[in-house]
Amino acid sequence: MKLLGYLLWGAIAATAAFCLGGVALIRGEHINSIWLVLAAACTYITAYRFYGRFVAARVMALDDRRATPAERLRNGHDFEPTNKWILLGHHFAAIAGPGPLVGPVLAAQFGYLPGTLWIVIGAVLGGAVQDFVILFASMRRDGKSLGKMAREEIGKVGGFIALVTVLIIMVILLAVVGLVVVNALKGSAWGTFTIAATMPVAIFMGLYLRYWRPGKVLECSAIGFFLVLASIFGGRSVAASANLAPIFTLSAMALAIGIIIYGFLASALPVWLLLAPRDYLSTFVKLGVVFMLAIGILIVRPELQLPPFTRFVDGTGPIFAGKVFPFCFITIACGAVSGFHSLISSGTTPKMIAKEWHAVPVGYGSMLMESFVAIMAMIAACVLQPGVYFAVNSPAGIVGATPAAAAATITNWGFPVTADTMAQLATDVGEKSLFFRTGGAPSLALGMAHIFASTGSGAVIGFWYHFAIMFEALFILTIIDAGTRVGRFMLQDLLSHVAPPLGRMTSMPAVVVTSAMVVAAWGYFLIQGVRDPLGGINSLWPLFGISNQLLAGIALCVATTILLKMHGAKYVWITFAPLVWLVMVTFTAGWQKIFSPLPAVGFLAQADKLAAAGAASAATQTLIFNARLDAAVCGVLMVLVAAILIDSVRVWVGILRGTSDAHVREAPFVISRLQAEEL
Amino acid sequence: MTLLRRVGRLLLATLREIGDENAYRRHLAAHGRQHSGPEWRRFSEERFRAKYARAKCC
Numbered sequence: 001m002k003l004l005g006y007l008l009w010g011a012i013a014a015t016a017a018f019c020l021g022g023v024a025l026i027r028g029e030h031i032n033s034i035w036l037v038l039a040a041a042c043t044y045i046t047a048y049r050f051y052g053r054f055v056a057a058r059v060m061a062l063d064d065r066r067a068t069p070a071e072r073l074r075n076g077h078d079f080e081p082t083n084k085w086i087l088l089g090h091h092f093a094a095i096a097g098p099g100p101l102v103g104p105v106l107a108a109q110f111g112y113l114p115g116t117l118w119i120v121i122g123a124v125l126g127g128a129v130q131d132f133v134i135l136f137a138s139m140r141r142d143g144k145s146l147g148k149m150a151r152e153e154i155g156k157v158g159g160f161i162a163l164v165t166v167l168i169i170m171v172i173l174l175a176v177v178g179l180v181v182v183n184a185l186k187g188s189a190w191g192t193f194t195i196a197a198t199m200p201v202a203i204f205m206g207l208y209l210r211y212w213r214p215g216k217v218l219e220c221s222a223i224g225f226f227l228v229l230a231s232i233f234g235g236r237s238v239a240a241s242a243n244l245a246p247i248f249t250l251s252a253m254a255l256a257i258g259i260i261i262y263g264f265l266a267s268a269l270p271v272w273l274l275l276a277p278r279d280y281l282s283t284f285v286k287l288g289v290v291f292m293l294a295i296g297i298l299i300v301r302p303e304l305q306l307p308p309f310t311r312f313v314d315g316t317g318p319i320f321a322g323k324v325f326p327f328c329f330i331t332i333a334c335g336a337v338s339g340f341h342s343l344i345s346s347g348t349t350p351k352m353i354a355k356e357w358h359a360v361p362v363g364y365g366s367m368l369m370e371s372f373v374a375i376m377a378m379i380a381a382c383v384l385q386p387g388v389y390f391a392v393n394s395p396a397g398i399v400g401a402t403p404a405a406a407a408a409t410i411t412n413w414g415f416p417v418t419a420d421t422m423a424q425l426a427t428d429v430g431e432k433s434l435f436f437r438t439g440g441a442p443s444l445a446l447g448m449a450h451i452f453a454s455t456g457s458g459a460v461i462g463f464w465y466h467f468a469i470m471f472e473a474l475f476i477l478t479i480i481d482a483g484t485r486v487g488r489f490m491l492q493d494l495l496s497h498v499a500p501p502l503g504r505m506t507s508m509p510a511v512v513v514t515s516a517m518v519v520a521a522w523g524y525f526l527i528q529g530v531r532d533p534l535g536g537i538n539s540l541w542p543l544f545g546i547s548n549q550l551l552a553g554i555a556l557c558v559a560t561t562i563l564l565k566m567h568g569a570k571y572v573w574i575t576f577a578p579l580v581w582l583v584m585v586t587f588t589a590g591w592q593k594i595f596s597p598l599p600a601v602g603f604l605a606q607a608d609k610l611a612a613a614g615a616a617s618a619a620t621q622t623l624i625f626n627a628r629l630d631a632a633v634c635g636v637l638m639v640l641v642a643a644i645l646i647d648s649v650r651v652w653v654g655i656l657r658g659t660s661d662a663h664v665r666e667a668p669f670v671i672s673r674l675q676a677e678e679l
Numbered sequence: 680m681t682l683l684r685r686v687g688r689l690l691l692a693t694l695r696e697i698g699d700e701n702a703y704r705r706h707l708a709a710h711g712r713q714h715s716g717p718e719w720r721r722f723s724e725e726r727f728r729a730k731y732a733r734a735k736c737c
Contacts, residue, residue, distance in 0.1 A: 076709030078729065082696065089693035099737040166734060173737050214719035217698035271727040272720075280698055287697075333737075340736045347733050482735045489732050548737065 009049065016042030023116060023308075030303040033379045036112070037297060040120050040375045044368040047124040052364040055129065059563065059571045060136045062356040067672040069143045070352050079143070081354035081674055084361055090352070092366045093283050094344045095131070096290070098177055098476050099334025099548075100374035105381040105440035105447075106541060107331040108389065109319045112382045113308035114328045116375065122329070122336030123371030126578035130552055132363035133559040133575055134342045138350035139359060140666040146346040146555060152665055153561045154648050161640045162554050163490065166343070168637060169547040170487045171518075174263070175525030176540040177476045182255045182530060183439035183537070184469055189248040190239040190430045192255070194466055195473045196248070197231035198278070199262075205277035217280055224281045228474070232466050239430055249432075252530045259480065260523040266481030267488050267515040275481050282475035289471045293376050296451040304382040306389065311413065318394035319438070320538045321600035326589040330545030335374025337582060339551025341367065354674060380447030381440075387417025388425065388434075392443040395535030396436045403435050429465035438535035441472045487518040528626045531619070539603070539630055542593055546634060549586045550641040553579060557648040564655050565662045583645065590638045594631045603631035699726055 019039035023031065056062045073079040082090070107115035138144055144152075147166075151159025185191045205224045213219060238244045250258070266274050315323035320331065334340070345363060353359055381389060390410045391399075399406040403419035410417050426434045429449065434442065445468035452464040489505070491514050496503020504510045529536025556579035563572050596602030599609040607627035610620055654660025695701045706722045707714060 076705045077702070077725075080702075080705055083689075083692065085689050086693045086696045086701075090696050093697050095736045097735065097737045170734065177737070210720060210723075211716065214716045215700065215703050215714060217700050218694055221698065271731055272723060275731060276723070276727050283697055284694065338737065340734065343734050344736050479735050479737065482731055485731050486734050544737075 009046070012042050013046045016046050020117075020120070024113060027308065030305065032301055032303050033297055033383065034301050036116055036304075036375055036379055040116075040372055043120050043124060044372065047128075048360075048365055048368060051124065052128070052132070052360050055132060055364070055574060056357065056360045059567070059574060060133075060359075062136070062359065064355045064357050065672055066356055067670040067674070068139055068353050068356060069350065069667070070354055071672060071674050072667070072670055073142065073351075078348065078351045080352055082352040084354065084358035087349065087352050087354075087358065088362050088366055089287075091344065091349045091362050092369050093287055094348070095334075095338075095341050095366060096286065096370050096373055097334060097340075097479060098180065098472060099338060099340075100370050101377045101444055101472065102180060102440040103332040103335055103541075103545070104374045104378040105444045106319055106393070106537070107328050108306055108378060108381040109310060109317045109393070110313050110324050110328050111307050111309040112304055112378060114313070114324050115332055115378055118329055118332055119336050119371055119374045119378065122332070123367055123374075126552075126581065127335075127337040127341070127371065128364045128367035129574060129578060130337060130339075130555050130559065131341045131345045131367045132359065133563070134555050135345040135350055135353075135359050135363035137559065137562050138346040139353055139356065142667050143351040144346065146342050146558065149346065149562075150554065150558050150644070153558055153565075154644065154651055157647055158554070158557075158644050161644050162551075163494075165547070165551055165554065165637065165640050167487065167490045167494075168633065169340075169544075169551055170483055170490070171521045172525065172540065172544045172547055172633070174480055174483045174487070174522035175529065176537070176544045177479055178256065178259050178263075178522065178526045179529040179536050179540060180439040180441050181259060181473050181476050181480075182252050182526070183437055183535070184441035184445070184473060185250070185255055186252040186437075187249055187433065188239075188431055188469075189245040190235040190466055191469045191473070192248040192250055193238040193244075194228075194231045194235040194470045195477070197234065198228055198281075198470070198474055198477075199274070201227045201231070202274050202278040202281065205281065206273040209277060210272050220277065221280050221284050224277065225285065228281070228285075228470060229467075232463065232470055235466060236430060236462065253527075256523075256526050256530045259477075260519055260526065262477070263480050263484045263523070264515055264519045267484040267519065268511055271485075275478075275485065278474070279478050279482065282478040285471055286475050289468075290373055290376070293380070293448060293451065294372075296448075296455050297376060297379055300451050300454045302379070302383040302451060302454070304379070305384060306382040306386050310386070315598075315601065318390060318398045320542060321598070322542065322589070322592060326585040326592070327542060329585045330542055330549055330589045332374065333545045333548040333552075335371050335377070337549060337552050337578065339548050339553070339555055342552065342555035355672070377444060380444055380451060383447050383450055384443060385417065386415040387411065388422070388446070389443055390415050391417050391422050392434050392437045392446065393440065394436065395438050395533070395538070397533035397535065399436075403433070406435055428461050430462040431465075436535070438537045440537075441469065441476075445469045445472065484515065484518050484522070487522075488514045491518055528629075531622065532626070533623075534600075538600075539627075542589065543630060543634060546586050546590050546593065547637050549582050550590075550637055553582050553586060553641050554644050556582065557644055561648060561651055561655075562664070564652055565664045569656065586641075587638060590634050593634050603627045603634070607631075699723070702726060 023035050023039050070081040147159050147162045150162045209220045313324040399409040407419045445465050448468040449461045449464035453461040492503045502510045556575050559575040599606040607624045610624045655662045
């Protein structure tokens with residue numbers, strides 16, 4: 001029996017190695033997506049079984065006899081022992097946002113190989129370790145948040161910086177995901193109608209749940225889902241209507257203003273009316289679509305059309321400028337290593353773990369699942385013809401303002417595409433044009449539609465394209481409304497120390513003023529992205545990636561400090577190695593984004609180039625200011641994280657020399673009395 | 680068949696957890712109360728206040 005086990009694990013590991021080798025080494029022919037699926041899946045299974053369990057047993061010394069906070073502090077609300085598979089689903093739903101879908105699509109400009117390898121290796125050795133160790137640390141500390149752990153383990157400065165960093169990241173995140181929605185919906189009557197229809201659907205759901213059928217969340221969400229599906233069909237009729245189509249065909253600026261107004265209303269309105277029902281619906285739709293995409297890829301097994309490497313590894317890419325190192329590694333944050341996960345791992349989840357060993361599937365396993373979602377997004381992007389992929393994702397400022405000019409530029413790069421091909425594709429999916437649709441969402445929707453339509457489901461590609469757009473926009477808007485609200489809470493918390501009236505959560509004027517301040521902050525960056533002749537994603541997505549991974553740096557500093565206190569230097573490499581890598585990547589990328597002499601990469605060089613052109617108009621002055629502002633935001637983030645790093649190193653040296661407090665601040669051991677039937 | 684039923688039950692329980700229906704049941708049990716419209720409103724207001732004070736993941 002033991003021998004059979006060895007043989008089985010040997011076979012899985014060998015398959016992982018063989019497929020990864022195949023993915024990395026096959027040249028000159030299209031490879032099937034199953035290679036990527038098998039390479040990723042077998043690597044994850046092997047890593048979970050051996051590395052995840054090694055960290056759990058040797059490093060964390062997880063002990064099921066020890067009562068978790070869910071048992072000790074059980075209150076029927078936050079603290080509640082929960083079945084591990086249910087908690088796995090809950091945690092996965094919480095960590096999987098648009099990041100693992102959009103990042104890989106954008107990084108596919110380097111070819112499928114760099115992004116794929118980073119997603120697989122980054123998740124196994126970095127992202128999953130970060131999520132797991134932070135979950136473990138929070139679980140052993142009564143479910144404390146990352147900020148509180150940073151304050152306790154590193155110092156007061158660390159805790160404050162963590163809060164400010166999160167607030168800045170929120171602002172950048174909301175702007176960039178807002179821009180993704182704007183670029184997906186601009187000029188699209190079908191898409192705009194579908195998304196607009198989700199607002200009354202959400203309000204109907206809110207009323208249904210509060211007054212007509214209280215507590216029936218699943219029933220209400222099922223009705224909401226059918227109404228949203230109906231709106232996709234309705235959108236097709238609207239797009240075909242001579243009277244209605246112009247009303248829903250909006251410019252990027254009009255959409256951006258609409259999203260800003262929506263964000264403000266959603267932050268100020270009662271949660272039950274709009275935010276909560278939309279959140280339920282988008283979470284269920286998200287899980288369903290991810291599952292459908294996995295099944296679709298297994299049925300269709302499409303061939304990858306993009307090459308393993310493109311010429312743009314040299315930094316001249318049209319989607320975002322910068323070399324494969326470091327920019328591939330910051331473009332894909334969620335799916336490989338995401339600092340945001342540390343907030344979830346030190347939020348609800350540690351309060352619901354019934355047994356310590358459940359942290360392995362929940363903490364380590366969930367991140368591997370999210371990484372697999374990123375692999376599927378990479379496949380969806382790479383099944384498109386390269387010419388089509390670049391035509392959709394490249395801004396007019398780089399490839400030329402007309403379809404003919406853009407097609408000629410992209411064909412000259414070695415990726416043949418014609419204006420007629422693009423026009424036919426746009427007609428097939430019910431759009432006027434698919435050129436210059438930067439942001440990743442439209443190309444992901446095209447790839448997903450291609451896969452879904454090839455399953456023999458009977459539905460046409462136009463339906464699937466808009467289904468995918470609806471799915472992406474639905475949960476991105478949920479992030480915008482929930483994020484604005486959270487940003488408002490953080491701001492009120494900070495302002496309560498200097499202007500107490502603005503800190504009152506129940507005061508309507510305070511809510512309105514602080515909501516407006518948060519919306520103005522991310523709205524400014526969103527408008528900046530819309531006005532940017534290069535599409536905005538070029539500057540905002542790298543900024544978001546850098547900030548997200550700087551947050552991962554903070555989380556890994558906390559994790560490293562805890563491991564040092566537990567074991568000295570023995571196991572510190574587990575979190576220290578990914579931390580060193582992230583510091584190298586983020587600080588190189590941050591430095592290049594600020595100081596690179598190339599205007600396409602460096603914000604300051606871009607501002608200087610615009611200023612040197614002379615006779616600057618008001619619009620150019622704004623572009624110059626924006627480039628300098630982006631440089632300043634990037635610089636502030638780097639300084640904040642550098643401060644935490646320096647503070648951490650000071651603590652680590654003290655622990656190793658024996659001059660600093662190496663006391664492990666875990667809750668005391670209490671024997672678990674949880675019965676098997678309670679799990 | 681038994682396995683399928685178990686998987687189905689688990690899936691439904693996960694959806695109920697994500698949809699806060701399980702949390703509502705726990706709330707009723709913990710406070711010894713019966714389900715009603717006002718009770719759901721009381722529970723959901725408290726639940727949403729905590730839930731939407733935390734950052735959502737990207």
